[in-house]
Amino acid sequence: MPGIRWGVHEEACISVLLFGPAARAAGCNRIEVRVPEGSTCAQVREALIEAHPGLGKLVGVGRLAVNHAFCSEDRVIEASDEVALITMVSGG
Amino acid sequence: MSVCVRLIEGPVGGDPCPCCPGDGDGLDASGHGACLRFDGVVRPLEDGRALAGLRYEAYEPMATNQLRLLAQQVLEEYGLLWICCVHSTGFVGVGECSLRVEIGSRHRAEGLRAMGAFIDRLKRDVPIWKSPVWAGPSSADG
Numbered sequence: 001m002p003g004i005r006w007g008v009h010e011e012a013c014i015s016v017l018l019f020g021p022a023a024r025a026a027g028c029n030r031i032e033v034r035v036p037e038g039s040t041c042a043q044v045r046e047a048l049i050e051a052h053p054g055l056g057k058l059v060g061v062g063r064l065a066v067n068h069a070f071c072s073e074d075r076v077i078e079a080s081d082e083v084a085l086i087t088m089v090s091g092g
Numbered sequence: 093m094s095v096c097v098r099l100i101e102g103p104v105g106g107d108p109c110p111c112c113p114g115d116g117d118g119l120d121a122s123g124h125g126a127c128l129r130f131d132g133v134v135r136p137l138e139d140g141r142a143l144a145g146l147r148y149e150a151y152e153p154m155a156t157n158q159l160r161l162l163a164q165q166v167l168e169e170y171g172l173l174w175i176c177c178v179h180s181t182g183f184v185g186v187g188e189c190s191l192r193v194e195i196g197s198r199h200r201a202e203g204l205r206a207m208g209a210f211i212d213r214l215k216r217d218v219p220i221w222k223s224p225v226w227a228g229p230s231s232a233d234g
Contacts, residue, residue, distance in 0.1 A: 017151070019149055019151050019219065019221060020149055020221030020223070021221065065151075065154055065219070068153045068154040068157045069154070069157065070217070084151055084154065084219070086151070086154075086219050087221075089215065089216070089217070089218060089219055089220055089221060090215070090220070090221050090222050091148070091150075091155075091179060091191070091214055091215060091218050091219075091220030091221070091222065092132050092179075092190070092191050092211060092214060092215050092220075
């Protein structure tokens with residue numbers, strides 16, 4: 001039927017900004033991950049670890065921020081969101 | 093009651109914050125009995141090794157948002173009259189100031205408690221990272 005795609009999940013490309021130790025570990029300041037549309041923060045976190053296993057520990061202890069604010073693990077991420085990995089900070 | 097937060101490139105200078113009534117004409121009108129200023133200064137040694145300074149990296153839009161959010165929370169929680177925070181980005185040399193917090197309160201007790209609380213929260217929730225720049229002929233970062 002037109003308009004219905006049974007069993008097909010659209011993918012979203014999520015760009016995740018990296019800073020400080022995470023950027024140094026990954027060798028770049030941005031990583032793109034592909035996740036099913038409607039994925040949560042927790043799913044983006046898992047996709048990050050899969051895409052860059054070397055980041056695993058930092059992703060595990062870090063927090064994700066969406067549109068410049070920390071978010072909960074069940075927050076749904078849209079492709080238009082600005083997502084950042086905030087590892088342990090050290091300002092002051 | 094007022095909140096003022098800023099990120100600046102390089103060290104925090106000695107000029108008073110233009111937003112704070114602490115040193116200005118608004119002093120008497122503010123009703124404060126305590127005016128506190130904290131300067132965080134780059135130490136000369138890190139784990140016994142000589143530093144040239146520290147390099148600060150910030151996720152600037154979020155860092156500014158978080159500083160404003162934390163400052164507003166602390167202002168309300170401790171009943172402050174004002175709070176101002178300036179944090180450096182980029183390179184800050186040994187002995188220079190990388191963080192200044194100014195607080196005005198009616199009494200010293202809540203001002204002192206608020207200062208500690210604000211800095212603790214800043215070090216936990218504001219996306220700023222520092223890395224050492226070592227002193228000496230091969231002063232490469234890291």
